[in-house]
Amino acid sequence: MKKSLLTGTNAVITFLMALLGFGTSGCIGLYGIPEIPGPEEYGTPYATFEASGKVTDEAAQPVENIRVKMKTKRENEYFLDQYTNEDGEYYVSLENNWPIDSVDIIVTDTADVYEGDSVRVKVDYDRSGVSKDDNWNNGKGIVRHDFQLKKK
Amino acid sequence: MNIRLRIALWLERLRRNNLKQLHPLRQLFWESTLRCNVHCLHCGSDCVASVTTPDMPAADFLKVLDTEVTPHVNPHEVLIIISGGEPLMRKDLADVGRALYQRGYPWGMVTNGLALTEQKFRELRQAGLRSITVSCDGLEADHVWLRQHPLAYEGATRAIRLCAAEKNLAWDVVTCVNQRTIDHLPAIREMLWALGVHDWRVFGIDPMGRAAENPELILTDEQFRRLMDFIVAEREAGRHVSYSCEGYLGEYEGRVRDHLYLCSAGISVASILIDGSISACTSIRGKYYQGNIYRDSFWEVWEHGFKPYRDRSWMRQLEPCKDCKAFSFCEGNGMHLRREDGSLMLCHLHRLTGV
Numbered sequence: 001m002k003k004s005l006l007t008g009t010n011a012v013i014t015f016l017m018a019l020l021g022f023g024t025s026g027c028i029g030l031y032g033i034p035e036i037p038g039p040e041e042y043g044t045p046y047a048t049f050e051a052s053g054k055v056t057d058e059a060a061q062p063v064e065n066i067r068v069k070m071k072t073k074r075e076n077e078y079f080l081d082q083y084t085n086e087d088g089e090y091y092v093s094l095e096n097n098w099p100i101d102s103v104d105i106i107v108t109d110t111a112d113v114y115e116g117d118s119v120r121v122k123v124d125y126d127r128s129g130v131s132k133d134d135n136w137n138n139g140k141g142i143v144r145h146d147f148q149l150k151k152k
Numbered sequence: 153m154n155i156r157l158r159i160a161l162w163l164e165r166l167r168r169n170n171l172k173q174l175h176p177l178r179q180l181f182w183e184s185t186l187r188c189n190v191h192c193l194h195c196g197s198d199c200v201a202s203v204t205t206p207d208m209p210a211a212d213f214l215k216v217l218d219t220e221v222t223p224h225v226n227p228h229e230v231l232i233i234i235s236g237g238e239p240l241m242r243k244d245l246a247d248v249g250r251a252l253y254q255r256g257y258p259w260g261m262v263t264n265g266l267a268l269t270e271q272k273f274r275e276l277r278q279a280g281l282r283s284i285t286v287s288c289d290g291l292e293a294d295h296v297w298l299r300q301h302p303l304a305y306e307g308a309t310r311a312i313r314l315c316a317a318e319k320n321l322a323w324d325v326v327t328c329v330n331q332r333t334i335d336h337l338p339a340i341r342e343m344l345w346a347l348g349v350h351d352w353r354v355f356g357i358d359p360m361g362r363a364a365e366n367p368e369l370i371l372t373d374e375q376f377r378r379l380m381d382f383i384v385a386e387r388e389a390g391r392h393v394s395y396s397c398e399g400y401l402g403e404y405e406g407r408v409r410d411h412l413y414l415c416s417a418g419i420s421v422a423s424i425l426i427d428g429s430i431s432a433c434t435s436i437r438g439k440y441y442q443g444n445i446y447r448d449s450f451w452e453v454w455e456h457g458f459k460p461y462r463d464r465s466w467m468r469q470l471e472p473c474k475d476c477k478a479f480s481f482c483e484g485n486g487m488h489l490r491r492e493d494g495s496l497m498l499c500h501l502h503r504l505t506g507v
Contacts, residue, residue, distance in 0.1 A: 006170040013167045022160040023411040098278055136320055 047099040047125060047138035052091045053145045055084050055107060062088025063114065063149060069106045073120065099125065099138040107147050114149035121145055157406055161481045164412045168483075171419050172462040177230055177454060179416075180221070181423035182213055183434050184248070185237040189266050191300040194328055194357045194369050205426055210248045212445070213424060217255060220450035227256035231283065234259060235434055237426075240267035246279040253280025260284055260322070265311025266304060273314045283322040285353075286311045290333040290340055298330065298369075309347060316348025324351035326396075329379055330369040337382050341393070354383065355396040358489060359497055373503045380504065383408040398489070399500030400482030417487040418442075418461025422454055430454075432461060435488040461487055472499055 017023070055066045068090040070080035080092045100123050108116040127139035185207040188195075221230070232252050239245055239261045252259045260283025261276075289298045292305040299305075315323040325344055327333075333340065337354075344352055356376060357369045371379065379395075384407050386393040395401070395408040398415070405412050417432030425431055429441040430453050442457040443450075460466060467473050467484030476482070478501055484490070489497045 003174060006174050010167050010170050010174075013163050013170075017160050017163050017167075017412075020156055020160045020163075022157075022164075022406050138319070 046136060047097060048140045049094040049097050049100055049123070049143075050092070050140065051080070051103065051105070051143040051145075052089065053105070053143075053147065055088045055090070055147045055149060057114070058148065058150055060148070062086070063109075064088060065109075065111065066114070066147075066149070067108045067110055069108075071104050072100050073102050073104065099123075100141060103143060105143075105145055107149070109149065113151060115152055117147050117149060119145060119147075153403060157403075160406065160412060164414065165480055168414055168419075171414075171416075175419050175454070175458070175462065177221070177225055177422060178420040179231050179233060179422075181233045181235050181421070181434050182208075183236065183423060183425045184208060184210075184213070184234050184239055184245075185241050186426050187241040188236060188238040188264075189241060189301070190238070190264055190304055193298050193300060193366055194330070207242060208424075208426055208428070210244055210251070212428070213248075214251055214255075216424065216445050216450050217252075217257070220445075222255060224451055228258065230257060232257045232259040233283075234261040235423075236262075238264055238267065240272065246272075246275045249276060249279035249281055258282050262287065262326075263311060264299065264304065264308060266301065266307030268307065268311040268314065270314060273311075273318075277318070277321075282320075284311075284315060285323065286315065286325050287328075288312065288325050288344065289328050289330075291336060291343060294333050294336070297332070298328070312344070312347045312349060324353055325349050326353045326355060328355045328357050328369075329371065330357055331371060331375065332368070334371060334375045334378060337379070341386065341391070345391070350392060352391075352393045353396055354379065354393065355398075358398075373506070376500075376503045380404045380408055398486040399498075400478060400485065402478065402501050402504055404504065405481075413482065415483065415486045418458035424450070430457075432458070433486075433488050437488075437490060437492050439492045440487060440490070466494070467496075470494055470496070472496065472502065476501075 051070060053068075055063045055068070057063050062084070064084055064086050066084045066088070068080065068082055068084060069078045070092065071078045079094070080090075082090055082092070084090050102120055102122045104118065104120050106116070106118040121143050123141040123143055125139045125141045127137075130137045130139050186205045187207070217232075234245070234248070240263055242248070245261075249259055259280060261281070262285045264287050286308055288305075288308040289295045295305045295308065296302060301307075312325060315321060327340065329337070341352065356371050356379065359370055380401065383393050383395055384404070387407065394410060395404075397409075397413075400413045401408065417436060421432050423431045423434050424445055425434060425441075428445040428447075429438070430443045430445060430448065430450060431441050440460055443453040464483045467490075468479055470484075473479050473482075473484050473496070482501065485496055485499060491497060
């Protein structure tokens, strides 16, 4: 009860001071968090990431069972390691992921018929549909890259 | 003093008294290491401990959080500030940050930037780093001189560029103004703004630590007034430049900071120092330590200790506060400016008014 009264009183004082043109805060080592929630938010940036593409041969025909691996520029571990389907396609979708700046995509043919290939792709983010208040959400990053492989 | 400011100061006094009763913990400093990669002429840490002091094990700090803090607070509302020394000297900084983040605490740090490579920055961001302050004390020659390291400027400006290019990061630059740099403030501001800075805090250097032995570092009263006038002019020009949190500034209140003066030490700010001591801001003298995490319950200390911080009437008994008419607004200046014997190192109001 006493705590609520003091907190309420301080909220009124803060409002009155704002009317007078003065802010309130404490000693701010970095960015102070006043007793009334301000614009500071807890969290880290996140985004949805989606990558897809198609692997074809020199005659533009889909190639199945090509190994597609994907990693970020800074990480050594691959977050994608899959084989193309019968239409030669690969696809990955990650939710609530740390925003990726760019990805390395490496394709190899484990049957050793086609030559491998690799590419680094920059990821652009689309924030349409994200609330203006949701500052941590970087939106959706989409990568689309097709490969055309030569026979060995 | 105009009536609008006078009313605001009285309201702030009421708010401060309420805050003392509430004493909501909002910022917790952790002096994680005393090791540092520069040897600043103005370092305040030197006066309390040697750099041979071992780092506090992260497990000791996290144990206090888990057993003494988390049960009593909403972690999202308590900012953990990892300080030093230089926090980046700790190899486990990202691990500690991640552990804080997983517990729901926002965390930040103050750095000289020298060891902040892009890879380290990315690692820390992914560990939940959401707030950072970079120290940059002037143009290259003056910064290198104060920091006593040939690559200090390169490190600081690299860190600033990394922050400027980052979205969703609360960051700013702090500058310790001294007699060498007071005349270069416009040039320093131009340099910082060119690097992408939008929030700049300027400090004077207080006569403590190594700075106490180097008068060249401490502004004269006339230079201090010029510093205030510079900040006022910058703010009027629409640039977010602020004076540090310390010191009641009389007529300058409300003109050089976003808020009126309040020393939050022991009211909403606590710290755990390298040896486990429980204090408020990390530069406060040993006499005012309130306990030790290796001996006492942190939360018991926070709830029932900190009496010299929350009742500052004892400062009223001492010069120069004894007959000062501004005491009700100032309450004896910042706790970090009190010597072991209780006397005041520096009165900001005196510097500005000469009385």
